[in-house]
Amino acid sequence: MEITKRNKFVEFLKNYWMYVCVGVTILTIAIIIGVVAGSQNAIQTGNTNLEFSLPMNDATIVKDYSSTHLQENPSLNQWEAHLSIDFASENSDVFAVLDGSVTSVSYDILNGHVVEITHENGFVSKYCSLAENPLVKEGDKVTAGQKIGSASNSSNSEADLGNHLHFTLYLNENPVDPNNYLDLQNK
Ligand SMILES: [Zn+2]
Structure with missing residues (x-):
């Protein structure tokens, strides 16, 4: 039973390893972009997209x-x-x-x-x-x-x-x- 399972898994990897690699890479890039964008936003606007006007002109x-x-x-x-x-x-x-x-x-x-x-x-x-x-x-x-x-x-x-x-x-x-x-x- 164990052996069959392992064989199936190895077979799956052999057939689809490229798709698995591409999937993992895309997921990693998405997570990195998400974290970077999130932290920049947090610094600038307290994690919002609010646009502030100035309280006085030519001040x-x-x-x-x-x-x-x-x-x-x-x-x-x-x-x-x-x-x-x-x-x-x-x-x-x-x-x-x-x-x-x-x-x-x-x-x-x-x-x-x-x-x-x-x-x-x-x-x-x-x-x-x-x-x-x-x-x-x-x-x-x-x-x-x-x-x-x-x-x-x-x-x-x-x-x-x-x-x-x-x-x-x-x-x-x-x-x-x-x-x-x-x-x-x-x-
Ligand atoms: Zn003051």
């Missing part, structure tokens, strides 16, 4: 994202990590970076007027230091590129920066570096 980065080195904050007289990007521009319009819905519009003395928008795939964008009376209210649906307010100096914790937008992007509730998602090279 300069006045303070960049930094999670590992501390930056001086003259307004609070302290050194701190800055898990956000500060933008300033002649044109103070501020835009939603993705489609989504407004989950909070608030004010506090440190952050000024703040709009928070919740998007697909675990992303939340937060716009601080906006001017009074943002153009959206809680529950509003917004589209990428829609104007939601204007940059101002309402954030007392960054008063030294003047009129600016303090922009934070969260993925699954953790701040992430917006440089990895926004196309800031072509702004």
